Amino acid sequence: MNNSDDQKPAIEVEDLHFAYGEKEVLRNINLKIRHREVTAFIGPSGCGKSTLLHAFNRLSDLVPGARIKSGCVRVLGKDISEPDVDTTQLRKKVGMVFQKYNPFPKSIYENVAFGIRVDANRRGRSELDGIVERSLRRAALWDEVKDRLDTSAFGLSGGQQQRLCIARAIANGPKILLMDEPCAALDPLSTLRIEQLITELKVDYTIVIVTHNMNQATRVSDRTAFLYMGDLVEYDETMKIFQRPREERTRAYISGLFS
Amino acid sequence: MSDQEDRTGNPFAAPSRHADRRASRERLLAVLFRLLTYAILACAMGIFLGVVIRGAPVIFQAQAPFINTDFFTQLPETLVVYEDAQGEVRKLSATRFEEMRSANPDRQFSIVDSYSYSGGGILGPLVGTALLIAICMVISLSVGIAAAIYLNEYSSKGRFMAAVRLAILNLAGVPSIVFGLFGLGLFCLAAPNLVPVDEIADRSIFSFAIPFTSAAISFEGWGACMLAGGCTLAIMILPVIITAAEESLRAVPHGFREASLALGATRWQTIRKSVLPYAFPGMLTASILGITRVAGETAPIMFTAAVAHKDKLPWIGDDPEASWIGRLLEFFFQSVQALPYHIYTVAAKIPQSDYNRDMQYGSVFVFMALVFFFAALSIWLRARIRRKLHW
Numbered sequence: 001m002n003n004s005d006d007q008k009p010a011i012e013v014e015d016l017h018f019a020y021g022e023k024e025v026l027r028n029i030n031l032k033i034r035h036r037e038v039t040a041f042i043g044p045s046g047c048g049k050s051t052l053l054h055a056f057n058r059l060s061d062l063v064p065g066a067r068i069k070s071g072c073v074r075v076l077g078k079d080i081s082e083p084d085v086d087t088t089q090l091r092k093k094v095g096m097v098f099q100k101y102n103p104f105p106k107s108i109y110e111n112v113a114f115g116i117r118v119d120a121n122r123r124g125r126s127e128l129d130g131i132v133e134r135s136l137r138r139a140a141l142w143d144e145v146k147d148r149l150d151t152s153a154f155g156l157s158g159g160q161q162q163r164l165c166i167a168r169a170i171a172n173g174p175k176i177l178l179m180d181e182p183c184a185a186l187d188p189l190s191t192l193r194i195e196q197l198i199t200e201l202k203v204d205y206t207i208v209i210v211t212h213n214m215n216q217a218t219r220v221s222d223r224t225a226f227l228y229m230g231d232l233v234e235y236d237e238t239m240k241i242f243q244r245p246r247e248e249r250t251r252a253y254i255s256g257l258f259s
Numbered sequence: 260m261s262d263q264e265d266r267t268g269n270p271f272a273a274p275s276r277h278a279d280r281r282a283s284r285e286r287l288l289a290v291l292f293r294l295l296t297y298a299i300l301a302c303a304m305g306i307f308l309g310v311v312i313r314g315a316p317v318i319f320q321a322q323a324p325f326i327n328t329d330f331f332t333q334l335p336e337t338l339v340v341y342e343d344a345q346g347e348v349r350k351l352s353a354t355r356f357e358e359m360r361s362a363n364p365d366r367q368f369s370i371v372d373s374y375s376y377s378g379g380g381i382l383g384p385l386v387g388t389a390l391l392i393a394i395c396m397v398i399s400l401s402v403g404i405a406a407a408i409y410l411n412e413y414s415s416k417g418r419f420m421a422a423v424r425l426a427i428l429n430l431a432g433v434p435s436i437v438f439g440l441f442g443l444g445l446f447c448l449a450a451p452n453l454v455p456v457d458e459i460a461d462r463s464i465f466s467f468a469i470p471f472t473s474a475a476i477s478f479e480g481w482g483a484c485m486l487a488g489g490c491t492l493a494i495m496i497l498p499v500i501i502t503a504a505e506e507s508l509r510a511v512p513h514g515f516r517e518a519s520l521a522l523g524a525t526r527w528q529t530i531r532k533s534v535l536p537y538a539f540p541g542m543l544t545a546s547i548l549g550i551t552r553v554a555g556e557t558a559p560i561m562f563t564a565a566v567a568h569k570d571k572l573p574w575i576g577d578d579p580e581a582s583w584i585g586r587l588l589e590f591f592f593q594s595v596q597a598l599p600y601h602i603y604t605v606a607a608k609i610p611q612s613d614y615n616r617d618m619q620y621g622s623v624f625v626f627m628a629l630v631f632f633f634a635a636l637s638i639w640l641r642a643r644i645r646r647k648l649h650w
Binding site: 057059062064087088089091092095096098100102103104105114115117118119165168169172 | 415416512514515516517518519520521522523524525528532533537
């Protein structure tokens with residue numbers, strides 16, 4: 001990506017109002033997410049942080065009745081709020097990692113190759129092998145699985161499965177990685193590895209992470225957005241949010257007065 | 260017993276007379292429920308044993324090959340009961356009887372009686388039932404799985420969809436004889452058929468000639484035939500297939516769909532690669548159970564496909580000169596024998612005697628064994644798949 005592209009934000013949200021049916025769950029969101037930074041979304045359950053994340057790759061389409069009421073979301077400079085956006089192309093550029101690691105019941109290799117296999121451009125076996133290896137290396141999983149690429153992904157530990165899911169997303173060659181509470185189902189050690197991985201990946205990818213864990217937000221993110229009941233309360237550098245929040249509600253939330 | 264005694268008395272003391280009566284009533288009820296439960300077992304065992312005791316001797320024999328092969332390799336034919344020279348009453352199927360008579364022209368036999376369809380074997384009905392099941396399953400699985408995919412993966416909730424679901428439920432509740440009559444009306448009497456212009460039937464609802472040929476499309480139905488029977492059975496079994504297929508689709512974790520879509524797969528790619536492979540085993544199990552139901556149905560085929568008598572197997576054509584397309588049409592548009600209908604015929608349509616009991620119980624025994632086999636197969640498959648696929 002050249003420099004002129006980098007001047008523009010990776011994701012730009014303007015006056016976004018988002019609703020499930022008649023119920024408005026996000027109100028007047030304005031937000032710019034920069035390239036190659038880790039941005040954390042924090043806030044109590046039901047505040048809309050996951051909804052916002054799912055709006056970035058239009059996976060929100062899966063929920064019946066979910067729609068953008070007004071405003072727009074620009075991803076990599078393109079407005080994706082129009083109904084006729086090619087979501088398959090969008091989702092190749094914007095990868096996603098889910099709360100509960102969800103590899104397919106296939107081999108490790110086939111899991112990573114999935115995105116390439118469903119792509120319209122067919123690729124040769126050797127090229128595919130290369131992509132799989134690079135993606136697994138990038139997700140810090142290669143050394144652990146290189147001898148058993150053909151075994152089921154379900155034989156891996158939880159943390160490994162989640163890293164496999166990250167490798168699977170990386171294989172598509174995305175610019176942005178969305179992570180929806182990626183460590184919620186993992187033990188502390190696996191969590192640590194994923195957090196290290198996020199820090200390594202930020203060199204190449206723009207990462208947006210939803211988290212319930214405020215320590216995690218301080219550990220991995222450059223910027224933090226605090227959402228509360230559908231409003232974006234505060235969005236700033238992580239250090240500022242956690243040390244000198246401007247809003248009273250932010251202060252109350254990060255100090256654990258409510259969650 | 261006064262309050263005082265109650266409070267100071269031993270709480271674990273023997274129960275009062277009142278409590279005693281209540282306890283014995285409890286026991287009585289438990290015994291009653293138990294007996295009623297055992298009654299189910301008794302019914303099942305009664306049917307099972309009755310068929311096995313009378314049917315197994317027809318199928319199995321003491322000498323090699325230990326199975327009565329004639330019963331499986333011959334078509335049903337007339338059973339001849341005769342008295343031989345020694346005055347002993349014996350029975351033989353018509354063909355065997357003729358063979359024996361021509362081999363021993365000097366011996367004297369007097370025919371005592373004859374019973375239709377009670378001699379020979381059940382090859383014709385077995386083959387017919389297999390073909391009906393095959394046609395039925397091809398149609399009902401393609402329509403049923405497509406419908407289930409639409410209902411579970413594409414459709415949104417709404418009034419119209421609620422109506423569709425209600426229709427499926429209602430279809431499941433329609434008595435099978437109604438399906439039979441519906442199939443008769445639609446497939447046998449009204450479906451479009453290709454016929455020579457000068458042979459259009461009087462009952463034809465509507466017909467038109469195809470220009471420049473001597474053929475016409477006539478809405479006069481296909482008559483009683485394999486295809487009509489297969490279609491009727493397919494409509495009957497559709498609700499079962501749709502419901503089971505939808506259930507299997509619903510059991511596939513939502514995460515697979517999310518992950519697949521998030522990786523840039525299209526909706527159809529997601530269904531084909533990340534949903535169907537994992538729903539397939541469940542669908543397979545359900546369709547095998549569907550087979551056992553379809554195999555046993557008599558009412559839907561008695562007007563649409565089945566005949567009591569057929570002197571040849573379905574793939575043997577009348578006209579050896581016919582083109583392959585003519586043979587194919589003849590194959591699907593012919594009536595067949597079917598096992599349940601055969602049982603109905605030998606049990607209810609012909610005079611009863613000790614001589615045709617073998618055919619009756621033999622047929623029922625084979626039929627039941629087949630159903631057991633399919634049911635066991637589906638249970639085994641399900642257990643195997645559950646062990647293999649878990650998430």
